[in-house]
């Protein structure tokens with residue numbers, strides 16, 4: 001079964017137009033970020049309308065219930081240490097966490113040779129491959145040192161910003177590694193973490209990502225991005241990650257309008273006028289809680305400042321496809337394996353055990369990103385299914401062929417998402433246009449995870465960005481009421 005977007009079916013589900021509305025603040029985008037802003041403003045007694053293009057809320061989170069109480073996460077999945085804002089929101093909404101299954105050994109495949117290792121050993125999450133470790137140790141140390149020199153949320157203000165934004169991550173890696181093996185594994189990691197290859201992202205943009213993997217008390221580190229223990233993959237959500245948005249939208253009630261893409265934002269001295277497919281709204285402020293490349297698809301009157309438009313043309317989303325195979329039970333656990341795997345052969349070079357909390361049924365996740373997504377995204381889902389199952393067979397043996405169900409979700413094919421998991425800048429983007437990521441344009445405020453100071457690209461960043469914008473707007477509304 002494939003979970004691709006069926007626009008024709010969705011068009012058929014669209015409801016009739018609603019009467020025009022007048023509110024204090026209109027929010028474009030019903031993902032975690034937009035809904036967090038709406039929740040915080042509404043808690044402060046400020047009236048809101050949330051306009052969501054899709055027929056569901058949740059954006060880059062999508063939890064599919066394939067059996068009663070059993071959820072496949074087709075988008076955002078994990079939360080972890082230092083992600084304080086999403087953890088606080090979970091508590092507030094009564095959402096529960098459970099630890100990512102991580103007992104047993106991880107599989108490592110290189111050039112057709114398979115081995116296993118424990119992530120509690122001296123190399124941590126890295127495979128104990130003597131031809132890989134020296135490069136990995138040097139690169140990780142340097143990357144962490146460089147990332148620590150960035151002011152959180154403002155990488156363009158780092159002393160070396162120009163130099164680091166002039167080169168791609170891959171150029172830098174080639175200069176600082178000895179073995180091609182290190183480049184291969186770096187590529188497997190980037191394909192999953194960023195949905196792209198090291199040649200597409202500037203070194204500064206990659207460092208910005210690492211600098212963000214922390215909080216005000218704990219500087220971001222590369223280890224925290226990739227680790228399960230103490231890292232970004234530490235916990236999963238019992239009820240499914242989409243519940244953050246579903247519960248916030250339920251509390252906001254009729255303020256949230258789905259199946260209503262915003263087409264036009266017209267700004268005047270006194271307010272904003274928003275046109276969407278189902279409803280037009282007048283407001284004092286508008287929050288655009290979309291990744292920049294999706295915000296570029298809206299018409300703005302008057303036109304936006306050139307720097308903002310140039311930024312939206314350059315800050316690109318990655319391409320990530322999630323593939324999940326469901327088995328009667330997690331058979332790999334009986335072999336002492338954690339379900340984690342790392343390989344140089346695609347399409348799925350990275351795998352995880354994503355079985356439900358009670359371990360029944362067994363579910364394996366394979367990430368297909370970057371060049372692999374570009375290669376496989378245009379082929380049939382059946383071809384991709386067969387190829388990913390062969391990856392799983394090479395990791396966990398022939399039992400991996402006994403698949404009960406298989407889900408594919410290609411985020412670049414989703415008309416209202418067009419990619420994932422995150423957006424990033426190529427060379428020159430952050431130093432040339434970085435401040436335009438967040439700088440509001442009159443009554444238009446930019447939000448979404450890409451604008452966060454910490455954990456941008458993650459669900460935690462989406463909450464942080466949403467809360468920042470809510471605070472800014474409250475202050476502005478207070479100032480204008482005092483005039």
Ligand SMILES: Cc1cc2nc3c(=O)[nH]c(=O)nc-3n(C[C@H](O)[C@H](O)[C@H](O)COP(=O)(O)OP(=O)(O)OC[C@H]3O[C@@H](n4cnc5c(N)ncnc54)[C@H](O)[C@@H]3O)c2cc1C
Pocket residue numbers: 028029030031032033034051052053054057058059060061074075076077078079260261262263289290291294298320321322411416417419420421422447448449450456457458459460462
């Ligand atoms: C495959 C995948 C795996 C991921 N894994 C993780 C993970 O494990 N942990 C983690 O923390 N994060 C993960 N992420 C990232 C995380 O899901 C996102 O950072 C987060 O959900 C972004 O929230 P947001 O509200 O900023 O943006 P979005 O979720 O992108 O929300 C934007 C919303 O705007 C809507 N929209 C678009 N255009 C319009 C328009 N014109 N009018 C109205 N609405 C519009 C979209 O439909 C969408 O609902 C993953 C993402 C993907 C895709």
